[in-house]
Structures are given as structure tokens and as C-alpha cells.
Amino acid sequence: MQSGSVSPEIAHSSPQNWALRPIFNARTVGLVILALLFLSYSAHRMQLDDLFGRLAGMAVNAASSGSSDAAEASADSVFERMFPLAIAERTPIDRIADFDPDALPLFAHLETVPDEVSTLDPDTLQMTTQTAEKTVLVEPVGYLFLVIRKIVETLEIALWASLIAVIMSLPLAWLSARNYSPHWVFYAAARSGVSFLRAVPELISALFLVLAFGFGPIAGILALALHSAGFLGKFYAEDIEAADKRPQEAMRAMGAGSFATLRLAVLPQVLPSYAALTLYVLDRNVRMATVIGLVGAGGIGQELKGRFDMFQYDRVGTILLVIFITVLLLDQLAARIRKKLL
Amino acid sequence: MRTITPLQIQNETAGSAPETLRICEATKTFGTGPVALDKVSFSLETGEFTVLLGPSGSGKSTLLRAAVGLVRLTSGTIEVSPKEATPSGKRRPTAIGMVHQDGSLSDRLTAAQNVLSAMVPQMGWWRVLFQAYPKPLQDKACRLLERVGLTEEQANRPVRELSGGQRQRVGIARALMNDPTLILADEPVASLDPATARKVMLLLRETARELGATVLCSLHQTELACEFADRIVVLKQGQLIFDGAGAGVSPRSLAGLFDHDSAGRPLDLVGG
Ligand SMILES: Nc1ncnc2c1ncn2[C@@H]1O[C@H](COP(=O)(O)OP(=O)(O)O)[C@@H](O)[C@H]1O
Numbered sequence: 001m002q003s004g005s006v007s008p009e010i011a012h013s014s015p016q017n018w019a020l021r022p023i024f025n026a027r028t029v030g031l032v033i034l035a036l037l038f039l040s041y042s043a044h045r046m047q048l049d050d051l052f053g054r055l056a057g058m059a060v061n062a063a064s065s066g067s068s069d070a071a072e073a074s075a076d077s078v079f080e081r082m083f084p085l086a087i088a089e090r091t092p093i094d095r096i097a098d099f100d101p102d103a104l105p106l107f108a109h110l111e112t113v114p115d116e117v118s119t120l121d122p123d124t125l126q127m128t129t130q131t132a133e134k135t136v137l138v139e140p141v142g143y144l145f146l147v148i149r150k151i152v153e154t155l156e157i158a159l160w161a162s163l164i165a166v167i168m169s170l171p172l173a174w175l176s177a178r179n180y181s182p183h184w185v186f187y188a189a190a191r192s193g194v195s196f197l198r199a200v201p202e203l204i205s206a207l208f209l210v211l212a213f214g215f216g217p218i219a220g221i222l223a224l225a226l227h228s229a230g231f232l233g234k235f236y237a238e239d240i241e242a243a244d245k246r247p248q249e250a251m252r253a254m255g256a257g258s259f260a261t262l263r264l265a266v267l268p269q270v271l272p273s274y275a276a277l278t279l280y281v282l283d284r285n286v287r288m289a290t291v292i293g294l295v296g297a298g299g300i301g302q303e304l305k306g307r308f309d310m311f312q313y314d315r316v317g318t319i320l321l322v323i324f325i326t327v328l329l330l331d332q333l334a335a336r337i338r339k340k341l342l
Numbered sequence: 343m344r345t346i347t348p349l350q351i352q353n354e355t356a357g358s359a360p361e362t363l364r365i366c367e368a369t370k371t372f373g374t375g376p377v378a379l380d381k382v383s384f385s386l387e388t389g390e391f392t393v394l395l396g397p398s399g400s401g402k403s404t405l406l407r408a409a410v411g412l413v414r415l416t417s418g419t420i421e422v423s424p425k426e427a428t429p430s431g432k433r434r435p436t437a438i439g440m441v442h443q444d445g446s447l448s449d450r451l452t453a454a455q456n457v458l459s460a461m462v463p464q465m466g467w468w469r470v471l472f473q474a475y476p477k478p479l480q481d482k483a484c485r486l487l488e489r490v491g492l493t494e495e496q497a498n499r500p501v502r503e504l505s506g507g508q509r510q511r512v513g514i515a516r517a518l519m520n521d522p523t524l525i526l527a528d529e530p531v532a533s534l535d536p537a538t539a540r541k542v543m544l545l546l547r548e549t550a551r552e553l554g555a556t557v558l559c560s561l562h563q564t565e566l567a568c569e570f571a572d573r574i575v576v577l578k579q580g581q582l583i584f585d586g587a588g589a590g591v592s593p594r595s596l597a598g599l600f601d602h603d604s605a606g607r608p609l610d611l612v613g614g
């Protein structure tokens with residue numbers, strides 16, 4: 001650099017006279033006030049002020065242990081009805097096709113319970129209640145097992161979605177990295193494709209994919225994969241663009257083509273970041289896979305929605321607990337892998 | 343500006359030896375900026391160790407990069423005998439080895455993988471993908487790494503875990519990998535301490551001599567230039583201002599060529 005670019009006045013005025021940039025000025029203050037005004041307006045629209053009022057009301061009610069209004073009562077009772085959690089599965093044997101009492105599932109036993117059957121007498125038009133005996137198959141941890149099976153299915157959905165997303169996004173990243181895209185047409189197409197994929201929320205695309213592929217995991221896998229591919233495509237490409245240019249130029253100077261340059265001078269640089277991004281996507285897909293089940297795209301969410309709609313809150317409680325534990329465990333696992341890679 | 347009395351600017355040496363690099367009126371302007379290279383002409387002679395000397399921003403990198411097609415000249419040509427490399431900037435003969443400043447190696451690849459990467463222009467894509475180089479090439483890379491002073495353990499270490507001097511040695515081994523007849527080095531010792539810099543320069547000169555390769559090495563240190571150069575070419579603000587034999591030139595007189603910038607302030611205040 002030429003020293004001539006330093007103007008003489010600055011170079012020679014005494015340090016006491018230097019004007020340093022202030023940390024904030026009238027403009028910053030104005031912007032902060034505008035932001036606060038917007039937030040208070042938006043808070044009103046979102047009924048956040050109402051929420052604060054109700055929270056305060058609830059606190060007062062709890063303190064005086066007075067009666068609370070209907071909405072809060074039902075929320076309370078949902079929470080209460082979650083306990084005890086449903087761990088066992090009880091199935092009346094007459095509902096099991098080809099039931100064989102000599103070949104019970106592991107740890108299962110039979111119980112005879114009184115069964116009240118109400119029938120309408122067609123002559124008297126009276127309800128009569130008869131007590132009969134009914135045999136039920138009790139599997140002590142049967143429901144927990146079902147939930148775990150569903151969680152495993154959810155994890156599989158997340159895993160496949162992430163795998164497909166990685167495979168899709170690698171070529172997308174190559175085409176949408178400005179310095180490696182073979183042609184600007186590919187660049188523009190890949191960039192907009194990636195933005196589009198990222199812009200469509202999983203839940204929305206899952207709705208349509210369920211229509212196309214029916215209820216079940218395929219819709220879920222595709223919905224998650226498309227969105228994740230949009231995310232990974234963008235960030236993989238940005239990593240390629242931001243990679244240190246010097247090793248790449250050295251490869252170019254040796255006459256290496258762009259494939260060799262990408263492989264030997266870019267990939268080793270971006271790999272740790274790719275691994276971190278991919279782990280994040282996997283982590284996110286596990287959480288999202290539980291959600292998209294709500295629209296019928298397979299996994300634990302589908303079970304959750306069904307039980308919720310049938311008011312079986314004890315089962316809902318079990319599901320929520322298992323989801324919570326799974327996400328916690330995966331978090332730990334991801335943290336460990338990340339530590340190893342970086 | 344000072345006048346240069348003790349040294350005279352020589353014209354192109356009309357030697358009989360075959361040239362390996364002929365630079366003819368090389369001119370480069372980046373965008374609307376000042377000229378980075380201003381009608382630079384000179385030729386190298388086979389087997390010579392030529393130092394391209396000049397302060398920061400004088401156009402050394404631009405010239406060397408143009409020779410391997412990383413920079414496209416605005417006008418003029420750089421011929422690498424027997425093939426033409428620029429100004430079309432397309433293909434360059436593979437028999438050029440280039441040593442760069444620190445940072446040009448792939449940090450997370452091992453020293454050996456970096457050296458072997460010089461062979462990728464001759465490799466199929468799957469060999470590149472899996473870095474599966476033929477055994478004879480692997481042996482050659484190991485020999486080169488040993489020659490530049492690395493151990494087997496260091497050869498298998500990611501280069502980011504090597505010292506600056508060791509990294510430059512790996513860079514030299516990489517440049518030697520494809521048996522170059524011409525070695526271009528762009529400030530190969532700029533990031534090293536003086537003692538290590540001397541050792542690396544010595545290594546560069548010796549290995550080049552063993553190969554019988556011609557060297558064009560850019561430097562900004564006049565002492566090193568005087569010590570190692572058969573011939574010294576001085577660039578200043580894109581212009582060739584001196585071209586002469588290395589012997590009989592003192593660092594002091596060379597420093598006088600570019601010790602002061604146009605604003606008349608001493609260079610060491612500005613930094614490099
Ligand atoms: N890619 C570039 N774009 C714009 N200007 C450049 C570029 N590369 C070099 N220059 C300019 O060209 C001049 C010579 O630079 P360079 O060849 O790197 O000098 P040196 O290697 O001798 O330090 C400098 O003024 C520099 O700012």
C-alpha cells in the first residue's frame with residue numbers, strides 16, 4: 001500500500017484533536033424508538049398484551065385458589081389426565097384376530113374384568129345395564145413399546161430425509177456456487193431452485209405429498225428432504241464460495257481442473273462445516289418429523305394426533321415424554337460428534 | 343526519486359542458451375486501477391536462478407501468476423518454451439512447478455497428499471476422488487519429502503500441523519513433483535524468519551540445480567536476492583528498472599532502488 005493514501009492533516013494533527021466515531025448518534029436513537037413503536041403495535045395485534053393480562057389473572061386466581069374460567073380449567077384437566085402415564089396396553093381378546101391363549105406375547109398376561117354393557121330394550125325403550133365378564137390381554141409395557149417403535153420410525157424418517165437432502169444438495173451447491181457453476185444459467189436455476197425449496201415449509205409440502213403418496217412415512221421423508229435440501233444447498237454453496245482461494249489457485253496453477261480443485265482444495269476445507277450443517281439438519285429433521293406426523297406423514301406425530309383427538313391424554317403424555325427424552329439424547333450425541341469433527 | 347549510478351540497466355541478454363520463459367511487453371491493468379505491469383520484457387536462460395526483486399505491490403505476483411495463466415495479461419505475451427501459455431491464458435505446460443507464499447497448501451490434507459496433488463492433471467477422476475495415486479508416484483512423493491527434509495511421520499501429518507518452514511518445504515516438494523524444467527516461486531519465504539528463510543532458499547536452489555531446472559523466484563529481501571541470484575531483475579510499480587547479474591551487486595545498492603516510495607516516506611514505516 002502506498003503511504004500517500006494517508007492524508008497529511010490526519011497524519012499530523014495532534015491526538016487530542018482527533019474526532020473518534022461516537023458509539024451512537026441521533027439516527028441510532030431514532031431507529032431504536034421506531035423499532036420499539038413497531039414492537040408495541042405488533043404486540044397489540046398479536047394479543048400479547050392480553051396474554052400478559054391473563055397470566056396476571058391466573059396468578060391472582062392461583063393465589064386466592066378461586067375458581068378459574070373454563071379455558072384454564074380444561075387446560076388444567078388435560079394436564080391432570082395425562083397422569084398416570086399410559087405404559088401398558090390392554091386389549092379385549094375378542095378384538096384380537098386369531099387369538100391364541102397358549103402363545104401370549106412376552107411378559108403379557110390375561111385378566112378378567114367386569115364389563116358393563118348397556119343395551120336398549122326395544123320393547124320398553126329402557127336402557128338396561130348388564131354386567132358381564134370380559135377377558136383382556138394386558139401387556140405391561142405394550143404401549144411404551146408401541147411408542148418406541150413409532151419413535152424409531154420417526155428417527156428413520158429423519159435419517160432418510162437428511163440423507164436424501166445431502167445427496168440432492170451436493171450437486172445443487174456445486175451449481176449454485178458462483179465460482180464453480182459451469183454456466184450462469186445453471187447458477188441462476190440452481191439458486192432459485194434452492195430458494196424455492198427452502199421457502200416451502202415442511203408442513204405445507206407434507207400436506208400435498210400425503211395427497212400424492214398417501215398416509216405414511218414416504219410423504220414425510222420427501223417433505224423433510226426437500227426443505228433440508230434447500231437449506232443445505234444454500235449453505236454448502238456459501239461455504240464453497242467463502243473457501244480460502246490460495247489453495248485453489250495453487251491447484252489451478254498446476255493445471256488441475258475444477259473437479260480436482262473442488263476435491264483437493266475446497267472439500268477438505270469445507271468438510272468440518274458441512275458435517276456441522278448436516279448434523280444440524282439431522283437434529284432439526286428429528287424434531288420436524290414428529291410434527292409432520294400431525295398431517296398424516298408417518299411417525300410418532302401421527303400417533304400423537306390420533307390419541308389427542310380421542311382425548312387419551314395419558315397416552316399423549318407418554319408420547320410427549322418419549323419425544324422429549326429422544327430429543328435430549330440426540331442432542332447429547334450430536335454434541336459429541338460435533339466435538340470430534342471440529 | 344534517486345538516480346541509479348552504480349548499476350546500469352542491461353538490455354535483453356543475447357545468449358545462445360535456449361530460453362525457458364520469454365516475457366514480451368507484458369502489461370496488466372486491473373480494472374481502472376494503476377498499471378500492475380508496464381511493458382515488462384525479459385527472458386530467462388536455462389538453468390539460471392533469477393530473482394525477481396521488488397517491494398510490495400510492484401507487480402511480482404501478477405507477473406508470475408500471468409505465466410501460469412492465473413492472470414490474463416492486458417497486452418503482451420509470456421511464452422513458456424516450447425508452448426505458449428498466455429495471453430489466451432488457457433493451458434500451460436505441466437512442466438512448470440510453482441511455489442507460492444504460505445497458505446497455498448490444502449491445510450487438512452497431509453504433506454504427502456499435497457505433494458501428490460501436483461499429479462492430478464494426469465489422473466482419472468476416480469483416482470482424484472479417492473486420492474488413489476499409483477505406487478510409483480507415492481514413492482516419488484516420499485523421496486521428494488525426504489529430500490526437502492521431512493520425516494515419515496511429518497509426511498503423514500495434515501500440513502496445518504507443520505511449522506511455516508516445513509510447509510514451504512512441502513510446497514517445494516509439490517513444485518518438484520512433475521519434474522519441472524521451470525520453477526516459479528512467488529515470495530516462497532515471505533512468511534518465514536530470516537534463518538529459516540535462508541534454509542528454504544538454499545533448498546530451493548539446490549533441488550532446482552539437481553533437476554537442471556530454471557528458476558524465477560520473486561523476493562522482497564535484497565540480502566537474500568544477492569546471496570542466491572545468478573541474475574536479478576528488479577520491478578518497481580510495474581516497471582522493470584534493473585536487470586543484471588547477481589554477483590557484484592550489493593544489497594545496499596539494490597535497496598536504494600526501491601527504498602523510498604513516491605510520497606518520499608521511508609518504506610519501513612508503511613510495512614509490507
Ligand atoms: N486481483 C487484483 N485486483 C486488483 N488489483 C490487483 C489485483 N492483484 C494485484 N493488484 C494490484 O496490482 C499491483 C501489483 O500487485 P502484486 O503483483 O500482488 O504485487 P507484489 O506481488 O509485488 O506485491 C498492486 O497495486 C495490487 O494492488
Ligand SMILES: [Mg+2]
Nearest residue numbers: 402403528529
Ligand atoms: Mg506478491
